[in-house]
Amino acid sequence: MTPSLRTEDLTIRFGGHVAVNAVSCDFRPGELTVIVGPNGAGKTTYFNLISGQLPATSGRVIKDGTDITSLAPSARARHGIGRAFQLTNLFPQLSVLENIRLAVQAQSGDGWRVFTAARTLTGLTAKAERYLEAAKLTRVAHQPAAALPHGDQRKLEVALLMAMEPDIYMFDEPTAGMSLDHTPDVLDLIADLKKDQSKTILLVEHKMDVVRALADRIIVLHNGELLADGAPSEVMSSQIVRDVYLGKSEEPA
Amino acid sequence: MTQDKTTGALIVKAIVLVIAAALLFAPFLFQDVRSVEVAARICIFVVLVASYDLLIGYTGIVSFAHTMFFGFGAYGAAIALKQLGNTWASIGIGAVAGIALSLVLAVAIGLLSLRVKAIFFAMITLAAASVALVLASQLSQLTGGEDGITYRTPDFFKTATKLMTDEDGKVLRIAGVRMNGKLAAYYFVFFTSLALFIVMLRITASPLGTVLKAIRENEARAEAIGYRVVSYRTFVFCITAVIASLAGTIYAIWLKYTGPDTALSFAIMIDILLMVVIGGMGTLWGAVIGAVLLVMAQYYLRDLMEVASEATANIPVLPHLLEPDRWLLWLGLIFILLVYFFPKGIAGTIMDKGART
Numbered sequence: 001m002t003p004s005l006r007t008e009d010l011t012i013r014f015g016g017h018v019a020v021n022a023v024s025c026d027f028r029p030g031e032l033t034v035i036v037g038p039n040g041a042g043k044t045t046y047f048n049l050i051s052g053q054l055p056a057t058s059g060r061v062i063k064d065g066t067d068i069t070s071l072a073p074s075a076r077a078r079h080g081i082g083r084a085f086q087l088t089n090l091f092p093q094l095s096v097l098e099n100i101r102l103a104v105q106a107q108s109g110d111g112w113r114v115f116t117a118a119r120t121l122t123g124l125t126a127k128a129e130r131y132l133e134a135a136k137l138t139r140v141a142h143q144p145a146a147a148l149p150h151g152d153q154r155k156l157e158v159a160l161l162m163a164m165e166p167d168i169y170m171f172d173e174p175t176a177g178m179s180l181d182h183t184p185d186v187l188d189l190i191a192d193l194k195k196d197q198s199k200t201i202l203l204v205e206h207k208m209d210v211v212r213a214l215a216d217r218i219i220v221l222h223n224g225e226l227l228a229d230g231a232p233s234e235v236m237s238s239q240i241v242r243d244v245y246l247g248k249s250e251e252p253a
Numbered sequence: 254m255t256q257d258k259t260t261g262a263l264i265v266k267a268i269v270l271v272i273a274a275a276l277l278f279a280p281f282l283f284q285d286v287r288s289v290e291v292a293a294r295i296c297i298f299v300v301l302v303a304s305y306d307l308l309i310g311y312t313g314i315v316s317f318a319h320t321m322f323f324g325f326g327a328y329g330a331a332i333a334l335k336q337l338g339n340t341w342a343s344i345g346i347g348a349v350a351g352i353a354l355s356l357v358l359a360v361a362i363g364l365l366s367l368r369v370k371a372i373f374f375a376m377i378t379l380a381a382a383s384v385a386l387v388l389a390s391q392l393s394q395l396t397g398g399e400d401g402i403t404y405r406t407p408d409f410f411k412t413a414t415k416l417m418t419d420e421d422g423k424v425l426r427i428a429g430v431r432m433n434g435k436l437a438a439y440y441f442v443f444f445t446s447l448a449l450f451i452v453m454l455r456i457t458a459s460p461l462g463t464v465l466k467a468i469r470e471n472e473a474r475a476e477a478i479g480y481r482v483v484s485y486r487t488f489v490f491c492i493t494a495v496i497a498s499l500a501g502t503i504y505a506i507w508l509k510y511t512g513p514d515t516a517l518s519f520a521i522m523i524d525i526l527l528m529v530v531i532g533g534m535g536t537l538w539g540a541v542i543g544a545v546l547l548v549m550a551q552y553y554l555r556d557l558m559e560v561a562s563e564a565t566a567n568i569p570v571l572p573h574l575l576e577p578d579r580w581l582l583w584l585g586l587i588f589i590l591l592v593y594f595f596p597k598g599i600a601g602t603i604m605d606k607g608a609r610t
Contacts, residue, residue, distance in 0.1 A: 083477055085474075
């Protein structure tokens, strides 16, 4: 199958520090790829390069054959690249429903309507409510996002990505800091998404049980470089990954 | 619940409704020239401050060029009325010219500099406003320089114009108020201001309004879910420039005089900032409350202090403190107290009260 997303020698340098170093990788529809690696490996930076929050020093990002390396994040979002953030990144003073409706509205292109009352666009609201329902947030729909407990904020973060209806879903530790009783809600959402074979899913995750349950493929980043790429069983049993996680990756002198 | 469903929000809306009613009947309620002057100034500043609130309160853009756009509208009308005669057509030409100039500059400033950090943007607008002020005083053939321009408005607004007459052919009085051109001028100001305010209310309730709030709340995420933040910012900068320009035109028609002090000076910019901070940002209702309070204080605090100073004449020290000339000191103190007790402005703080979850 042709890749829906491809990075070619994607690199970013901060001064002398190479945070992501020539990472080339293909991602295909219907495949859930988990990106693992120790802290500081460049996972989130790699995400930022794909979704456009950071400009690449060199290399290319290609979505369905189109080079999107130089596009602004908003343009990439309209190209179908959706991104959830590791640190909760919401519209804190807006209600939960308004948060979701913004994402729905970004897709429908209604953002430029100046003289229509937002509440009369019932189609948007209905759609937003479906996503709230899926994320089990209906009961807090009218509270400001900032008033939610952490677990619900994380769910809203994921729901915001869902509501964008992208082709590429990028989750950055969606269950970070979540209590055990909330975690399944988010994992169910992602598992449901997996059933739709037209979607490409990228997931940064540390929890091994989550990785085992969801991954079709695992790639390992270490010091900004792509270290391993393959089926979960083979990557997780490989010596190189064990070394990275146990801190024995340095070459013998 | 979010802010607009609290009991506090109802209180704020009730206050605004009372203010609107008072302004609607102002010529009948307060039958002296000065009060009507104050009422007209309030109407125009409500529009000006509300449009600034769209910028700073809704979208989070700090601009110091708002008086510049106000001035363009005022000078546009003033110059057209002076050069082309006191007709409605002149007003139309002046208003359109003011809007056109405002739009061109707003687009230029917006596209060139809304990408940079907020502080640089603020400084660029400050520079543009300074240039406009200098130009207005230097191009004295056109603008009248420091003296400004006096001109006549359409005859319809003349005090001598009789809107209604009684049997003797004299101007009719209703409840003691003369149905003359001055009254027409006040209602022209009131209804155009009301219309502009309603337009702004509609904008804030539209999908675009939600996007603007999203940009204020979290610019990066708004961009990440697909909104071109620069375009939206430039657009709202243009809309508010046009509204400020129209407010300027209305003010020029009301005053029959336009000069740097009434239309372009930084004192007006500071007034706008004070009004938006006192009233509360991001609600539009705050603009109404802020404009009313500050304009009233500017006109009546002196009088009030004169009364207070005389009343306390026998007590030591106090009369000196309450000397009318010290009104600015007291205005400053009141402002500090307001900011301390209403950190989100009067409207913003009250609207947070009575939240029910």
